[in-house]
Amino acid sequence: MHLVTAEEMRRLDCITIDRLGIPAVALMENAGRAIAEEIIAFCNRRGKAGMAGAPRQGGGAAHSSAPLDASAWAAGSAHGEPAARSGARGVAFAAGATLRSGGPGGGPASPPKLTISGDAALMADHAESEHWLVLVGKGNNGGDGLVAARHLREAGIAVSLLYAVPPESLTGEAALQRDAAAAMGLPAAVHGGGSPVFAGYSGILDALLGTGAAGAPRGVYAELIAAANASGKPIVSADIPSGLNADTGETHEPCIQASLTVCLAFLKRGLLQYPGAGAAGRVVVRSIGIPAGLAREEGLSAYWLTPDVLEGVLGVDVRRRRAPDGHKGTYGHVLVAAGSLRMSGAGLLAARASLRAGCGLATWAVPGKLLPLLVGAAPELMLAGAGGEADGTWNAAAAEEVLKLAGQRDVLAIGPGIGRFEDDKAWLKAIWEGSECPLVVDADALNILAECDYGSWRQRKAPVILTPHPGEMARLAGVQTKKVQRDRIGLALSFARERGVTLVLKGAHTVIASPDGRVFVNTTGHPGMATGGAGDCLTGIIAGLLAQGLDGAQAAAFGVYLHGLAGEKAALLRDDPASVIASDIIEAL
Numbered sequence: 255m256h257l258v259t260a261e262e263m264r265r266l267d268c269i270t271i272d273r274l275g276i277p278a279v280a281l282m283e284n285a286g287r288a289i290a291e292e293i294i295a296f297c298n299r300r301g302k303a304g305m306a307g308a309p310r311q312g313g314g315a316a317h318s319s320a321p322l323d324a325s326a327w328a329a330g331s332a333h334g335e336p337a338a339r340s341g342a343r344g345v346a347f348a349a350g351a352t353l354r355s356g357g358p359g360g361g362p363a364s365p366p367k368l369t370i371s372g373d374a375a376l377m378a379d380h381a382e383s384e385h386w387l388v389l390v391g392k393g394n395n396g397g398d399g400l401v402a403a404r405h406l407r408e409a410g411i412a413v414s415l416l417y418a419v420p421p422e423s424l425t426g427e428a429a430l431q432r433d434a435a436a437a438m439g440l441p442a443a444v445h446g447g448g449s450p451v452f453a454g455y456s457g458i459l460d461a462l463l464g465t466g467a468a469g470a471p472r473g474v475y476a477e478l479i480a481a482a483n484a485s486g487k488p489i490v491s492a493d494i495p496s497g498l499n500a501d502t503g504e505t506h507e508p509c510i511q512a513s514l515t516v517c518l519a520f521l522k523r524g525l526l527q528y529p530g531a532g533a534a535g536r537v538v539v540r541s542i543g544i545p546a547g548l549a550r551e552e553g554l555s556a557y558w559l560t561p562d563v564l565e566g567v568l569g570v571d572v573r574r575r576r577a578p579d580g581h582k583g584t585y586g587h588v589l590v591a592a593g594s595l596r597m598s599g600a601g602l603l604a605a606r607a608s609l610r611a612g613c614g615l616a617t618w619a620v621p622g623k624l625l626p627l628l629v630g631a632a633p634e635l636m637l638a639g640a641g642g643e644a645d646g647t648w649n650a651a652a653a654e655e656v657l658k659l660a661g662q663r664d665v666l667a668i669g670p671g672i673g674r675f676e677d678d679k680a681w682l683k684a685i686w687e688g689s690e691c692p693l694v695v696d697a698d699a700l701n702i703l704a705e706c707d708y709g710s711w712r713q714r715k716a717p718v719i720l721t722p723h724p725g726e727m728a729r730l731a732g733v734q735t736k737k738v739q740r741d742r743i744g745l746a747l748s749f750a751r752e753r754g755v756t757l758v759l760k761g762a763h764t765v766i767a768s769p770d771g772r773v774f775v776n777t778t779g780h781p782g783m784a785t786g787g788a789g790d791c792l793t794g795i796i797a798g799l800l801a802q803g804l805d806g807a808q809a810a811a812f813g814v815y816l817h818g819l820a821g822e823k824a825a826l827l828r829d830d831p832a833s834v835i836a837s838d839i840i841e842a843l
């Protein structure tokens with residue numbers, strides 16, 4: 255599934271309207287109807303759970319593994335939640351009098367049933383107990399809300415409108431919708447400042463600001479958002495939560511904290527990045543008549559990382575089929591140069607993870623003095639001494655031995671647990687320039703890199719994959735961590751392009767950017783993975799996949815995806831996800 259910025263969304267809108275001739279008002283109609291359907295499904299779910307009136311519970315952040323509930327996505331692509339809505343409430347009529355057919359064996363025919371379904375998606379189970387307040391902004395987001403209001407009313411749900419600005423100031427399609435709502439007699443008021451009263455409503459539709467918003471909500475918009483959040487009522491957002499930066503996921507002050515966001519046409523980047531992903535609650539993406547293929551035709555290259563994208567866009571065999579006549583040599587040999595006396599475990603985790611990721615062989619290179627202590631640490635691993643000091647730390651001269659070992663292997667992963675040491679920049683430069691296989695750079699090797707002018711180093715032919723967490727990314731980019739987190743997708747994209755590397759920016763919803771301008775956002779994973787060594791495992795997994803012949807972007811994206819899945823599995827296997835440790839992730843691979 256493509257991810258779009260607000261600007262890209264506008265471009266796709268324009269193409270649909272101007273080039274394809276689909277009227278803007280038709281798109282708005284589809285958008286509003288989709289929102290109404292999702293609100294009705296929300297009410298029906300709530301009714302079934304016997305939780306009428308229950309407010310958002312901790313928002314999206316409360317989801318165990320990811321706020322982007324896979325079922326919600328599936329539902330989105332299938333236009334709603336089939337299980338909740340499918341024909342169950344359709345109306346069936348017997349038409350025996352007019353239609354007859356012979357029964358099996360020519361026996362007496364039983365009258366066939368002609369099934370006529372009503373508009374199931376617009377049927378509310380307990381419409382009489384619902385009363386929704388629609389907060390209407392001045393732009394097209396408000397227009398979407400007005401359309402939704404009409405459809406809710408049609409479903410028997412009481413609806414009231416609260417305009418943020420005088421309705422006369424609405425223009426274009428939104429003005430048409432204002433008039434239609436008025437003609438249908440929907441009760442409407444204009445926010446007159448102060449605190450609106452939300453008592454008596456069972457839910458709020460936030461149609462204040464969408465992708466046309468600029469900066470933090472101002473004036474009456476800010477008042478309404480703050481009051482809606484404070485009301486304790488469940489909030490459904492049209493397209494994006496008002497107050498969210500649709501491109502970066504930054505939340506302005508204030509920002510709607512939604513239970514559900516009905517995202518229109520294409521998934522906005524900001525809904526996949528925290529804190530926006532938390533503010534959005536559950537996200538459903540609904541088609542509104544803009545052809546999905548337009549995103550590809552327009553060359554958009556940001557994606558939510560799903561098995562479909564792994565296969566269709568990246569060309570990864572997600573089933574990881576192995577040749578029946580394959581042998582350990584078929585699947586490549588990883589060299590992990592990692593670990594030191596005080597952090598030997600980091601190297602062990604990375605090397606073991608590379609094996610679990612499916613490479614045929616893995617060699618773990620450590621400062622030679624440590625070798626006797628590590629014998630048998632993992633029987634599947636080969637060990638190699640690489641120089642090092644008597645105290646088990648690395649030294650610059652060890653680069654030569656690492657290069658010698660790397661020359662006979664398919665991939666080199668460096669960094670976990672190496673610490674900092676004298677002339678470490680020379681060590682890294684020698685490895686960077688001298689190794690001819692794909693290189694995965696992590697942990698302290700990234701901190702060393704951040705201090706080097708590596709743009710002036712000899713260009714590498716084989717890919718480089720950097721796997722920084724936000725702090726390491728900040729050092730690499732020479733900015734503060736806060737700035738990294740403000741626009742993770744944008745920063746990852748520009749860094750990968752400028753530096754010619756594949757970048758894996760770790761953290762909840764890891765971003766993978768390739769030097770050719772493609773970017774992928776992963777949503778597998780679990781908060782239980784926030785534990786020492788989890789990153790070392792990822793380094794090993796990516797190296798293991800590279801060894802099997804995947805290219806830089808494939809290995810990075812698939813590695814992140816599998817790492818997250820393994821984390822989810824590991825968390826499920828334990829009573830308390832907080833007790834997950836990095837080895838559990840490897841075992842769950």
Ligand SMILES: NC(=O)C1=CN([C@@H]2O[C@H](COP(=O)(O)OP(=O)(O)OC[C@H]3O[C@@H](n4cnc5c(N)ncnc54)[C@H](O)[C@@H]3O)[C@@H](O)[C@H]2O)[C@@H](O)CC1
Pocket residue numbers: 267278281282285391392393394395396398462463464465466467468469470471472473475492493494518542
């Ligand atoms: N144009 C189209 O074809 C479609 C648009 N759609 C909807 O339209 C939305 C985008 O509509 P618009 O471009 O009209 O923009 P918005 O509806 O997001 O709002 C823009 C208006 O809000 C005000 N505003 C902007 N920033 C503000 C701030 N920080 N504080 C207070 N007020 C602010 C401005 O007066 C501006 O007119 C989408 O999010 C989506 O909901 C959908 O209906 C799909 C089709």
Ligand SMILES: [K+]
Pocket residue numbers: 395460461462463464491492493494495496
């Ligand atoms: K909104």
